[in-house]
Amino acid sequence: MSFGALSREAQKHSPDDRIELAYSLLQSVDDEEDPDYERLWMEEIERRYRDFEEGRIEAIPADQVLAKLQAKLGSMKHPLEIEADIKIVRPFEEIKRGALQLPVDERLDLAYAILRDLGDEGLKIDWEKPEVVGRSRGSVTTNNGIP
Secondary structure, X not given: XXXXXXXXXXXXXXXXXXXXXXXXXXXXXXXXXXXXXHHHHHHHHHHHHHXXXXXXXXXXXXXXXXXXXXXXXXXXXXXXXXXXXXXXXXXXXXXXXXXXXXXXXXHHHHHHHHXXXXXXXXXXXXXXXXXXXXXXXXXXXXXXXXX
């Protein structure tokens, strides 16, 4: 299942299920985290910045980037077509299994998207940890009682 499909499917479930999913995704990334990951990204950022400063690459104006994104979004599936599949709710465990199969960066993106949506729904998010305030990662349990 794709990132977008998983995100839409997750929205059909309760806040508790979505919190569990976000925490599971974050934990799965923590478990796989490469100790060299941050160093490698910093090296890449520094290389790109040097390339820009030395004139080897050119910056793209934000309005051009946004226009390109707008065009891409405009060509995506129409919102009314997305609404058609809202009546079908996949079992939560199936969504969770699919989400945990995503690449690491997409798992992180999905976890943060879920937490942002929960914040938009009125739940308080502590972005330093990140977690829903008043609910520790261990307080959300699955149907079999295992956190």
